[in-house]
Amino acid sequence: LFHILTIGASFPENQIYGFHKGYVISPHEVAESIRNFIANFFGCEVCRRHFLDMYDNCGHGHCKRLANQATFLKNDFSNNSNEEGRELAIWFWEVHNDVNIRLMKENATSHHRNVTTEEVNAAKFPTTNMCHTCWLDKNMEQWDSNEVYVFLKQWYWPKREVAVKTLSQKSLRKINLDRQKNTTEGIPLGICGILLVIPFVVFTILLFRDGNHKSSKILPFLRRTKRRKS
Ligand SMILES: Cc1cc2nc3c(=O)[nH]c(=O)nc-3n(C[C@H](O)[C@H](O)[C@H](O)COP(=O)(O)OP(=O)(O)OC[C@H]3O[C@@H](n4cnc5c(N)ncnc54)[C@H](O)[C@@H]3O)c2cc1C
Known part of the structure; x- marks a missing residue:
């Protein structure tokens, strides 16, 4: 759900929908909302503690990466360069991978053994099989943020293209209907x-x-x- 949220928040159509409902938000505010949701409603106590500790200490550099308080709407969507929106999604992806790796290490420790590189890599999402362009090296230590973002969009919002098309057709129809209602153009003979x-x-x-x-x-x-x- 959190991934759906961070990725969905970066889409212009959702920004515009929010704007019409009276909400203008920044990636920083989305991150803060996730933090506050986890602080107040997350059922898993140990997860909550770990997450808050990470977040309140600027974990994964979010204090700098998501520092810009400018709203998503100020981005130039025309050339698909929604940097801040992408940064939010990638930041949360990194956070989740860290949890995956930590859990895997904790599991190994509880069995009194060390983890292998293969095990660490297996804990990372997505695997190289799922997205070979996401990772830049064999050890999966460096990634291509653009590719990861593209992958996450596909993974968490697979129907987006269809939805955007349907939405725009629906909106167009609605706009035309509204226009007809408000002008003589649409008044029946x-x-x-x-x-x-x-x-x-x-x-x-x-x-x-x-x-x-x-x-x-x-x-x-x-x-x-x-x-x-x-
Ligand atoms: C904020 C947060 C903090 C947590 N902290 C802890 C903790 O401290 N201790 C603990 O025991 N559990 C913690 N959890 C829960 C833990 O991450 C797992 O969700 C849980 O252990 C169940 O594991 P799983 O393998 O079923 O699912 P997950 O590991 O959650 O994976 C389920 C699906 O999530 C997707 N996914 C996995 N990694 C990523 C990623 N990096 N980016 C995007 N999508 C991904 C994949 O589709 C995967 O199939 C935390 C969860 C969250 C959301």
Whole structure:
């Protein structure tokens, strides 16, 4: 869920959706929200302690990497260079891998043995089989952040492309409907006819009603104009 959150928060369509709902957020705020959620709601006590210890000591350099308080919306999405959004997703990915490795080491220690490099690498996600472009060396110690981000997007938001397409088509349809509702463009012909006829009907009613009243101003006015013309 946390990965879905960090990656999803970096997508422009989600930013724009949030913006329309009244939320403008930065990657730093997303990280803080995750931290506060874990502090207050995470059921696993030992996980909570470890995470808070890491986070509150600027673990994985988040204090610098996510220091920018600028909102996602200030990013230039046009060239897909959403650096801060990507940094948040990669930061949490690193955090999770650290947990994986620590757990694996703890497990080995409890069996009174040391871990092998292969075991450490097996604990890392994704494996080289899953994403060979993610890792830059055989020991899986260096990674290509761009490739990892692309992999994570595919892994956690596989239907995104379809969703974005459907969303944009849906939004387009809705925008068109709204536009039609608010302009004469979409007013059905029947309503147009009724709107045109109403002033004539009102005028005729006034004319007949005035005909029964001596104080009427409309009939004498019409007669005067008629006489003037003849
Ligand atoms: C913030 C946090 C702190 C935790 N701290 C502890 C702790 O201190 N002690 C403890 O015992 N447990 C801790 N856990 C739980 C631990 O990480 C595992 O979730 C748990 O041990 C179950 O292991 P698992 O192999 O079933 O699942 P996980 O290791 O959670 O893996 C499940 C799936 O998550 C995905 N995944 C794995 N690694 C990554 C990654 N780096 N990036 C993106 N996706 C990944 C893969 O799809 C994988 O199949 C923590 C969990 C979280 C979220």
